[in-house]
Amino acid sequence: xxxxxxxxxxxxxxxxxxxxxxxxxxxxxxxxxxxxxxxxxxxxxxxxxxxxxxxxxxxxxxxxxxxxxxxxxxxxxxxxxxxxxxxxxxxxxxxxxxxxxxxxxxxxxxxxxxxx
Amino acid sequence: xxxxxxxxxxxxxxxxxxxxxxxxxxxxxxxxxxxxxxxxxxxxxxxxxxxxxxxxxxxxxxxxxxxxxxxxxxxxxxxxxxxxxxxxxxxxxxxxxxxxxxxxxxxxxxxxxx
Numbered sequence: 464x465x466x467x468x469x470x471x472x473x474x475x476x477x478x479x480x481x482x483x484x485x486x487x488x489x490x491x492x493x494x495x496x497x498x499x500x501x502x503x504x505x506x507x508x509x510x511x512x513x514x515x516x517x518x519x520x521x522x523x524x525x526x527x528x529x530x531x532x533x534x535x536x537x538x539x540x541x542x543x544x545x546x547x548x549x550x551x552x553x554x555x556x557x558x559x560x561x562x563x564x565x566x567x568x569x570x571x572x573x574x575x576x577x578x579x
Numbered sequence: 580x581x582x583x584x585x586x587x588x589x590x591x592x593x594x595x596x597x598x599x600x601x602x603x604x605x606x607x608x609x610x611x612x613x614x615x616x617x618x619x620x621x622x623x624x625x626x627x628x629x630x631x632x633x634x635x636x637x638x639x640x641x642x643x644x645x646x647x648x649x650x651x652x653x654x655x656x657x658x659x660x661x662x663x664x665x666x667x668x669x670x671x672x673x674x675x676x677x678x679x680x681x682x683x684x685x686x687x688x689x690x691x692x693x
Contacts, residue, residue, distance in 0.1 A: 555622070569624075570622030572622060
């Protein structure tokens with residue numbers, strides 16, 4: 464069966480410090496990968512998605528970046544954190560699908576980031 | 580992706596059925612209707628999806644209006660563990676480079692009273 468891992472679970476960082484959040488998926492190959500974030504309250508915001516190694520699409524311009532160095536590894540980074548980056552960050556995966564299909568996304572447990 | 584409209588919150592009593600509505604008047608012919616839910620402090624989880632016909636699975640049922648401009652997620656017997664935010668999302672059919680992204684709205688916060 465497939466499993467998605469995220470770490471760390473919680474993180475407290477000072478303003479201006481760098482960030483690296485990691486997400487890995489087990490039990491599947493060539494998944495689509497996604498980074499979302501959720502500020503206090505509801506509503507997830509899609510940040511990045513990737514359909515393959517080295518292929519990153521950005522949805523929202525900001526001081527965050529994403530990389531996919533391996534097939535089942537997705538990393539969210541920042542060179543300098545802002546107070547507004549405090550949020551709940553979620554990684555998700557979905558099976559790679561052929562044209563004209565639909566699929567389900569599976570979410571990780573999330574990382575709660577507080578920037579002070 | 581077309582927009583969906585859901586009530587901000589709903590209440591239910593334990594062991595009673597719950598009908599969560601969703602309006603999507605601008606849905607296109609190829610949009611699938613997906614439902615996810617998010618329990619407190621967890622990531623969202625898939626509940627059900629459909630295109631035109633009503634769908635049932637072990638978690639819930641999805642009733643889709645004939646004109647597809649609205650749908651209803653049905654929890655047949657609400658439990659305390661069903662208290663969550665429920666999201667109704669429209670998804671178009673995928674092509675290779677689209678990645679199948681989900682656009683989340685604000686959802687409906689369901690509270691279940693014992």
